[in-house]
Amino acid sequence: MGKDVVRTEFTRADRQRFRQKVRQCLDVFAQMLAESRFDTDRPMSGLEVELNLVDEAGDPAMRNADVLDAIADPAFQTELGRFNIEINLPPRELGPDGLAGFEDNVRASLNAAEGKANSIDAHIVMIGILPTLRHEHMNAETLSSNDRYKLLEEQIFAARGEDLEINISGAERLITQADTIAPESACTSVQYHLQVAPETFAQFWNASQVIAGVQVALGANSPYLYGKQLWAESRIVLFEQATDTRPDELKAQGVRPRVWFGDRWITSIFDLFEENVRYYSALLPLCDDEDPAEVLARGRTPQLGELRLHNGTIYRWNRPIYDVVEDSPHLRVENRVLPAGPTVVDVMANAALYFGLVRALADQDRPLWSQMSFSAAEENFHVAARDGIGARIYWPGIGEVPVTELVLRRLLPLAHDGLDAWGVAPDDRDRLLGIIEQRCISGRNGATWQVDTVHSLEQTTSVNREQALREMTRRYATHMHTNEPVHTWPGI
Numbered sequence: 001m002g003k004d005v006v007r008t009e010f011t012r013a014d015r016q017r018f019r020q021k022v023r024q025c026l027d028v029f030a031q032m033l034a035e036s037r038f039d040t041d042r043p044m045s046g047l048e049v050e051l052n053l054v055d056e057a058g059d060p061a062m063r064n065a066d067v068l069d070a071i072a073d074p075a076f077q078t079e080l081g082r083f084n085i086e087i088n089l090p091p092r093e094l095g096p097d098g099l100a101g102f103e104d105n106v107r108a109s110l111n112a113a114e115g116k117a118n119s120i121d122a123h124i125v126m127i128g129i130l131p132t133l134r135h136e137h138m139n140a141e142t143l144s145s146n147d148r149y150k151l152l153e154e155q156i157f158a159a160r161g162e163d164l165e166i167n168i169s170g171a172e173r174l175i176t177q178a179d180t181i182a183p184e185s186a187c188t189s190v191q192y193h194l195q196v197a198p199e200t201f202a203q204f205w206n207a208s209q210v211i212a213g214v215q216v217a218l219g220a221n222s223p224y225l226y227g228k229q230l231w232a233e234s235r236i237v238l239f240e241q242a243t244d245t246r247p248d249e250l251k252a253q254g255v256r257p258r259v260w261f262g263d264r265w266i267t268s269i270f271d272l273f274e275e276n277v278r279y280y281s282a283l284l285p286l287c288d289d290e291d292p293a294e295v296l297a298r299g300r301t302p303q304l305g306e307l308r309l310h311n312g313t314i315y316r317w318n319r320p321i322y323d324v325v326e327d328s329p330h331l332r333v334e335n336r337v338l339p340a341g342p343t344v345v346d347v348m349a350n351a352a353l354y355f356g357l358v359r360a361l362a363d364q365d366r367p368l369w370s371q372m373s374f375s376a377a378e379e380n381f382h383v384a385a386r387d388g389i390g391a392r393i394y395w396p397g398i399g400e401v402p403v404t405e406l407v408l409r410r411l412l413p414l415a416h417d418g419l420d421a422w423g424v425a426p427d428d429r430d431r432l433l434g435i436i437e438q439r440c441i442s443g444r445n446g447a448t449w450q451v452d453t454v455h456s457l458e459q460t461t462s463v464n465r466e467q468a469l470r471e472m473t474r475r476y477a478t479h480m481h482t483n484e485p486v487h488t489w490p491g492i
Helices: 012-034 064-071 098-118 147-160 182-186 198-219 234-242 248-252 269-279 292-297 305-311 344-363 374-390 403-422 426-442 446-460 465-480
Strands: 045-054 076-078 084-092 123-125 164-169 173-178 189-196 318-325 328-339 392-395 399-402
Touching (some): 012 269, 012 305, 045 098, 045 344, 064 098, 098 344, 098 426, 123 465, 182 234, 189 198, 189 344, 198 318, 198 328, 198 374, 198 392, 198 403, 198 426, 269 305, 269 318, 305 318, 344 426, 374 392, 374 403, 374 446, 399 403, 403 426, 446 465
Antiparallel strands (some): 045 084, 189 328, 318 328, 392 399
């Protein structure tokens, strides 16, 4: 959410003041874009990974405060659910050793954190949706003890005026109600950050939207929720439903959801922030004392706190980021489409595919997004989330094609070129993209391994679904810590 808050109630005057302040921030942001006031000299990349905590049985361990105390590392932070934590890696230039540096850092940090968590009978699992979550785990007590989460929950339900409905139809069907935003905490993801110049932001954001479906299909790792086998990447549809502030009447009127793929290609980052202001009411109308116009007039960099806070409550799958480091402002694309896991090396292979593809597509003379409709990109995204690595998606110049064939024949060479343009070392480029290649050839990713393992346990032993999910989760955690890519994991 961007910052801690003091729990409070909001008046109409608070909301009016916040709206005025956000619009003022938007005007100042437009001026900064026009005056080219952004840091573009050493573009950095970033990585965040959300994690789950389990006990010895593989069930969720609601102990993130205790685990964070034991880890005692500021890189690890609280997340929405008490069975969640998050690690934020220091930003790095991609360059020759950027991806390898991220990989080494994550592995070392996770290994150290796992040892500390074990000391208080908890384990860390990197997975999109924890398969052992049950309906009874999702209640108001599940939320972490941070006032911003309680306040966010109050505001979402105040906007809705009724309970949430979770209705997902996949291999099996799940229909349930929630009177809390706790189901959102089931969705643990990886976020890749890419700093870009204002004049190229639109190309990188559009490219990120184009390949979102490909990313999700290959990286799917969330097939189970509440004991039901749903989508290959159920996290996508769950997150869309678990944070929906719209009752049915507003959906019918075409009011935009807060979890949003978007509805058009853009020409500037300003388009996205302007949409935020035009279409979305404030969930957390908290104002600070900064006068951004006055700060800018003094030659300093405004924080634009209200604009950033508002942006943090609108969950685009590719989110625009304005940030300030040492009084120097910069812009980033935050790619949020992928689940966590299965291993660190899988996460970095997914990163190599993302960073390579968006660079190659952004550099093309004839943009790919000029050859396909935005609705086709959105359809690809949801088809990929539903069908995973077996999905067929649309691609310009080809038509409908199996996503694995598209990647093997067309996209891996592009990603190779994009990583070369970033200056990534050839050995790392080939090693990480080789994992993507083998994932496509084998047809195995995190979602298929989970489903195959559960089905095998159910068919060859006397365990029920709940027991099979626990056993699969324990095996998953063991394989995760080997850091062998998921396509090499043994079956039963």
